Amino acid sequence: MDRLLFLTVDGLSRGAVYAAFALALVLIWRGTRIVNFAQGVMAVVTAYVAYSVAGVTGSYWVGFAAGLLGGLVLGAVVERVVMRRVEQAPPLNAVIVALGLVLVGQGVLGMIYGNQYLPFPAPFSRTAMTVAGVPLLSRYDVFVFGTVLTLMLVLAVLFTRTATGLRMRAAAFAPQVARLLGVNVGGLLTLGWTLAALVGALAGMLTIPTGLGLHPTAMDLVFVSAFTAAVVGGLDSPVGAVVGGLVVGLVLSYVGGYLGSGTTPLAVLVLLVAVLLVRPSGLFSGTQARRV
Amino acid sequence: MTALLEVDGLTGGYDGVPVLHGVDLTVRAGTICAVLGANGAGKTTLLRTLSGLLRPSAGRIVFDGADVRGLAVQRLVRRGLVQVPEGRGVIAELTVEENLRLGGLWRHDRRALRSAMAEVYELFEPLAVRRRNLGHQLSGGEAQMLALGRALVARPRLLLLDEPSLGLAPRVVAQIMGLLRRLRDDGLTVLLVEQNVRSALSVADDGVVMSLGRVVARAEAGVLARDAGLRHAYLGF
Numbered sequence: 001m002d003r004l005l006f007l008t009v010d011g012l013s014r015g016a017v018y019a020a021f022a023l024a025l026v027l028i029w030r031g032t033r034i035v036n037f038a039q040g041v042m043a044v045v046t047a048y049v050a051y052s053v054a055g056v057t058g059s060y061w062v063g064f065a066a067g068l069l070g071g072l073v074l075g076a077v078v079e080r081v082v083m084r085r086v087e088q089a090p091p092l093n094a095v096i097v098a099l100g101l102v103l104v105g106q107g108v109l110g111m112i113y114g115n116q117y118l119p120f121p122a123p124f125s126r127t128a129m130t131v132a133g134v135p136l137l138s139r140y141d142v143f144v145f146g147t148v149l150t151l152m153l154v155l156a157v158l159f160t161r162t163a164t165g166l167r168m169r170a171a172a173f174a175p176q177v178a179r180l181l182g183v184n185v186g187g188l189l190t191l192g193w194t195l196a197a198l199v200g201a202l203a204g205m206l207t208i209p210t211g212l213g214l215h216p217t218a219m220d221l222v223f224v225s226a227f228t229a230a231v232v233g234g235l236d237s238p239v240g241a242v243v244g245g246l247v248v249g250l251v252l253s254y255v256g257g258y259l260g261s262g263t264t265p266l267a268v269l270v271l272l273v274a275v276l277l278v279r280p281s282g283l284f285s286g287t288q289a290r291r292v
Numbered sequence: 293m294t295a296l297l298e299v300d301g302l303t304g305g306y307d308g309v310p311v312l313h314g315v316d317l318t319v320r321a322g323t324i325c326a327v328l329g330a331n332g333a334g335k336t337t338l339l340r341t342l343s344g345l346l347r348p349s350a351g352r353i354v355f356d357g358a359d360v361r362g363l364a365v366q367r368l369v370r371r372g373l374v375q376v377p378e379g380r381g382v383i384a385e386l387t388v389e390e391n392l393r394l395g396g397l398w399r400h401d402r403r404a405l406r407s408a409m410a411e412v413y414e415l416f417e418p419l420a421v422r423r424r425n426l427g428h429q430l431s432g433g434e435a436q437m438l439a440l441g442r443a444l445v446a447r448p449r450l451l452l453l454d455e456p457s458l459g460l461a462p463r464v465v466a467q468i469m470g471l472l473r474r475l476r477d478d479g480l481t482v483l484l485v486e487q488n489v490r491s492a493l494s495v496a497d498d499g500v501v502m503s504l505g506r507v508v509a510r511a512e513a514g515v516l517a518r519d520a521g522l523r524h525a526y527l528g529f
Contacts, residue, residue: 163397170383170394177381180343182369182398182446 002134007257008250013141015249016148017207021226022233022241023155024199029235030172031192032087037098040223041105042078042197043204044216046070048109050205051120051214060123067205068198075197079190087189106216117213126210144206151202152242155195159238168192221265225252228272234282243284295354296321296450296481297342297373302351304341305505311337313505314351319450319498324472324482326496326513328489328527333502335485336378339452342483343375344368355450369398372449376456380439384428388419391427391438395445405445412441415471433464440468450481457488469495489527493517501526 021039028036036042049070054063082101086093124143128135159165170178171188179185203226208218229248233240248271255267275282297319305311311334319325327335340346342353344365353361355373363371383391392412396405413420416437422430430438436456443451453472457465465488472482473495486492493499496513503526509516516522 163393166386166390166393167397169386169390173385174381174383176345177377177383178394179345179365180369180375180377180381181394181442182366183394184366 003257005134006128006136007253009136009141010257011250011253012246013137013144013249014207014210014253015229015246016144017203017245018222018226018229018248019242019245020148020151020199020206021203021222022229022245023152023238024196024203025226025230026233026235026238026241027192027196027199029230031168031189032083032094033091034083034087034094034098035227035235036196037095037223038078038101038105039196039200039226040219041102041109041216042071042074043200043222044109044214044219045074045105046197046201047120047204047208047214047218048113051118060121064123064205067201071198071201072194074201075194076190078197079193083193084186084189109216113214113216115216117215120205120208120214122209140209147202147206151199155199155238164188164191221268224265224272225249225268228268228275231272231282232275234284237282237284240282240284244282294321295319296356297483298352298354299342300352300354302338302341302348302353304346304348304351305337306346310349311505312341312348315502315505315507317500317507317510319481319483321481322476322479323497324476324484324495326492326499327483327485327502328492328499328516329502330526331487332504334505335502336454337505338502339375339378339454339483339485343373343452345375366398369446372447373452374443374446374448374450375452376439376443376454378454379458380435382427382430382435382438382442384426386427387424388427388430388438389423392419392442392445395442396447398446404447408445408447412444415444416441432459433461433467436460436464436468440471444475448480450483451475453482453484455485455487457486457491465491489523490517 024039025036028034046067050063050067053066054060057063078101082097083094086097122140124139126138126140128138130136159169167178167183168188168191170181171183171185175185204219207222208214211218225248226245229244230241232247233244248268251271252264252267256264295318299315299317302312302315303310315338327338329335337346341348344363348361352359355371360368360371360373392409393405396408399405418434419437419441422434440456456468460468469491472484476482484492484496493513493516499511499513499516500507501509501516501522508526509522
């Protein structure tokens with residue numbers, strides 16, 4: 001029973017990060033109908049920025065801030081310089097270009113930093129605190145939950161309560177109509193990528209300390225998990241991405257805990273295939289007919 | 293009366309396939325000008341080119357004394373040239389209120405936006421009742437009201453309307469046309485593209501007839517309505 005409780009908390013903590021990363025995928029999918037396969041490598045690039053800045057300044061938090069800033073800039077650059085050229089092209093073009101970015105990004109990072117695992121510390125203790133005799137939550141888990149929850153609240157307020165959020169939703173649902181209403185759709189696409197890259201950078205910096213360390217491929221498995229989470233939730237639904245993230249986190253934690261950690265990558269793929277077979281549009285996608 | 297919109301030799305279309313061949317058009321301020329013609333005459337392409345969605349390959353578009361050809365859509369909206377998209381363009385996933393707000397967001401003035409929206413709710417009472425409903429829950433008539441109301445929230449000087457009568461019951465069409473007349477009397481200028489020739493000519497001051505991307509006739513609406521030869525040749529009644 002204690003073990004189940006521990007695995008549940010651990011799964012939710014992982015799931016929170018998957019949820020954030022899945023949310024970034026959903027942000028871009030809704031705006032552009034592109035699955036950003038480069039999101040993992042973009043997050044890794046920002047983590048290396050954080051690593052370098054933290055190394056120079058000696059402060060984790062300055063590095064953390066630099067990583068977030070790097071995410072903002074990287075998102076805008078990738079959209080303006082690369083993705084804008086394939087947004088109108090057939091979907092496969094965007095997939096191939098994104099995969100190209102992965103290869104280039106991982107190659108360049110390997111050339112600069114080497115292909116070994118670099119230490120990427122957590123800012124708080126990762127030792128679980130005991131609650132009523134059961135080791136449960138670490139301070140770092142609390143930090144992760146708090147950060148992801150804050151992020152989601154900020155995004156929810158942005159999208160449902162602000163003029164910019166309304167513009168972004170309009171531009172995503174009906175770009176041409178939005179343009180006729182005076183909305184600068186191109187600018188909002190860039191903003192969407194910027195936000196998504198910021199969220200991705202945050203998720204990367206939260207999850208890398210819980211793994212083997214910083215490496216050009218450090219986010220590959222996280223990307224697969226988050227992609228599965230987004231598919232589970234339905235790529236169109238932000239709420240679905242969050243629920244999907246938590247579900248995937250729990251599944252991986254239980255499978256790893258009871259069957260051995262070697263089976264978790266397999267479990268992600270089994271879950272992905274199962275969802276695609278049973279409910280390809282995802283659990284939370286509204287499948288209403290659109291009249292425009 | 294002064295011209296609000298003057299179009300000279302406008303040529304354009306889609307990706308190198310020309311649809312418009314030297315269209316000339318004048319819309320006087322404070323009037324309704326109807327653009328008539330069969331399917332494929334280029335009416336919608338003309339509107340899309342005027343609103344900035346399509347780039348013309350030649351010709352001039354003068355709006356309120358300034359050449360606006362090639363300006364981005366959002367700049368034209370800021371100058372008061374607003375198109376109601378064909379098929380109404382109500383965004384199905386947003387509420388009535390959100391659709392309306394979108395119309396006036398560009399002004400960055402909350403108070404002006406609120407008063408413009410209040411006016412629209414007064415003008416279209418059914419919309420006020422359905423404020424919180426999603427766009428896809430509206431009837432055809434309500435969706436047309438929303439599309440018109442949303443354009444009015446932008447406080448346009450020239451309204452470009454594409455087939456407002458499409459798919460609506462005759463009674464509703466009459467209401468919409470009556471409303472256009474009232475808006476015109478309050479100073480709005482309207483360029484109205486219609487297949488429904490009778491109702492369009494019943495409210496319009498002037499009319500132009502298009503065929504195969506050219507303007508083949510322009511006159512006062514009453515004159516066009518009485519010209520039996522023209523009606524038979526281009527308008528089919």
